[in-house]
Amino acid sequence: MRYRIVLMVGPTLALAACAAGPDYHAPQPAALGVPTGYSQGPAAPLDQAALAAWWTRLNDPALSALIDRAVANNLDIVQAQARLRQARESLRQANAAFLPQVSGSGSGGRNYRNQAGGTRTDSSGNVISLGSSNWSSTYQLGANASWQLDLFGELSRSAEAARADLAASGYDLANVRMTIISELVTNYIQARQAQEQLRIARETQRVQQDNYDIARWRLQAGLVSSLDEQQALAQLSQTNATIPQLEASLRGSLNRIAVLTGEAPGEATRTLEAPAPIPTASTEIATGIPADTLRQRPDVRSAERALAAATARIGVAQAQLYPSLGISGNIGTTSNAFRNLFDLITGGVFANVAQTIFDGGRLASQVRSQRAAADGAFAAYKQSVLNALEDVENAMASLASARTRKAELATAYEASNSAAILARSQYQAGLIDFQTLSTSENTLLSARNGLAGAQADEVLAVAQLYNALGGGWQNMETRPDEQ
Template sequence: MQRPLGLAVFLSLGVAGCATGPDYKAPLSADLGVPASYAGRQAAPLAEAELANWWTRFGDPALNALVEQAVAANLDIAQAEARLRQAREASVQAGAGLLPSLGASAGGGRNFNSSSGDNNSFSLGLDASWQADLFGGTRRGVEAARADEAASRYSLASVRVAIVAEVVTNYIQLRLAQEQLRIAGANVGHQRENRNIAGWRVQAGLVSSLDEQQARVQLAQTEASIPAIEGNLAGALNRLAVLTGQAPGAATQALEAPAPIPEPPAGISAGIPADTLRQRPDVLGAERSLAAATARIGVAEAQLLPSLGISGNIGTSALRPGGLFDIVTGALFASLGQTIFDGGARRSQMRSQQAAVDGAFASYRQTVLGALEDVENALVAGQAAERRTGQFAEAADAANNSALLARLQYQSGLTDFQTLLTAEQSLLSASNSLAGSRAEEALAVVQLYNALGGGWQTMDGSGR
């Protein structure tokens, strides 16, 4: 027994450095279709510190506090953290397969015999077993589990990136709704004054009642827009409460006080090198998922090869505790197994895993290309919003001057009410367009930083 057992141990040690399946190599950028830069633009990569806390560049303390609260209390982040802890324990469990298992037993009892009398019995035992990783299948399993753990961490980071972006987005929409309410309120004030003036002129016989009715229509339409804006405001407040892990209502009362739409930060690079996408956690997670799928080819391939198991036990028994170690017995066994026929199940598992690798590579590439698309769209949206803001600002200034002049002329009887009505409608439209464009400019910045994967770079081991 000693020679076969020694040979088995020798063989297991001899192949310990081998592992079935392919060794993973990360795909090159060219294989993923990643260009050196986007659309011919060149720029230095954004600093990690800028990406990590990008929302602070808006210079809004209320927004900073909201993001910090969401990172600490958001329930989607809490769920992702739980999944990461599960993945870490799966890595521990996979690594345990490389080590032997030990078990101990102890027993005691009293035997009753009418002829020989009663006596006690005691026993101690120790069992050990080890499944030799002859062809590296277990090691490939550990490799896959660790890659899964990394993918779970990047999944958590992706959730955090998305939550931060959603908080900032809803905050901007909240401030936009407050600005729209301010604009509507100011226009309602002017339109009430216009209605009163039209009523006085009708009573004086200077104009027909058509002026007064048109003034009433204009006022009612503007007032009718207010409830919808208030609904948007309430929706943004409620969403911010949930994003920060709180019930809607009292949690966001401090945000109900009107404040300006956050000013977008200046100085963001006009072009982002493709290497910056290495910051995106979904891209990093897709790459780790590909690594895990590749490692599992080795796990499946190892099932086709022989397995070696070694086990042993030591035990003793006695009629009294003091005699337990007088006689100690033990045994050592080795077993070699090989599946001869399983209907092709194991080979099918290996082919299935190879297909999983192909799917993981396609998913990785799709994630990278989608990330490129996101950045391109964000850059274009930011540039377009910036141009529109300048144009709407000029339009709003002109519309305001025109409305002031039209009011004065109507009061003096120098123009008709239709001219005033058109000027007031132009002012309301231009003011809302300017507010919307300013919000879009800020939202484009959110879109860009979200596309670049900003907001997770300072995440610690727990995900916070």
């Protein structure tokens, strides 16, 4: 039986003692160019509960139910969960390197032996062989093991990198979840906006049909020329032409919602085909300070963990420049009879030291390569920070713009609606021509569509801002920092 034993020092002890490579320290916000506050918006502290389930503030049960389905069944989330499980197993594999590696073997068999010894003839004349033959048995058992001493922290740094990779995968999952929620809300709002615009178009269609009937009646009465009739028909046809486009837009949003919830388009969104109003956006959203955003954004935290993993791998590469020490051993026994198998046991224990003397600079090059990788990971981390700050600033600007536009378009709608009512009555009385009525109707239609669009844009800007602040993953069952 043979086994090799390699001694191990625990990961914490080895890392604290003489682990090669730099010890990782997360960069401070000042080193990343993070300002103390945003250029716009209130600096009130973030509401963690509101941030975790921000869509519930839209007070739309249908939307909340869709998000629950998406979180449970979305296939992008399922893929991210699988990658997280892979990262978890990679950490287990890295930790297994600290333990002894033991293998065993056994064999057994029978050997046949025949030895010629001449012949003789018996009284009947038969030839009898004088040789001998026999069977013998052989049994063997053996084991070997190895246990490597982590003198310079190669194993510890590998485990450190694996832990960082696991955390990064957890934040990647959170980022996928956050993105899916944001995309689903966007498509839901677009679907409700298309339904509202369809309602406006069909109401306008009925009014314009009445206008066309009036123009045709007045033509038959000889009160106007055919110009009024043709203008009314053109206006009605243009409105009719917008309806199929809006229906296609609605269907596209519903199909996307079905796929986001992990289902085939069609039956999955049948209940959403019934028109419903555009959700109402929250009035105030606390954005906190930029440092809060960095803690809440899973993509930023994933990039930071990737930097930690790259830094740890510098130590892995550097430790390979130094000697490695291990202890190996074997133990075994051999016997011709199974009952005597353990009468004689042999074995040995050996210590071994290995050091690369010449490799053409390969190991030193690996250290430089890992340092370059760490530099790139730092640049990627800083880039993710700047992108996050940009997202928040853009979202706040979009929200302010949408609210201003909605207020102005609400005034425009009231005025254009009053003007259109007056123009219709005056046209019926023959006080104005159809061109004036048409202009009034088109202004009203534009104002109604503009107001619906501004209402949708306000809610979309709210979703964009919550997404930029990193909302939507804080209530995950297993958070990345709990892996």
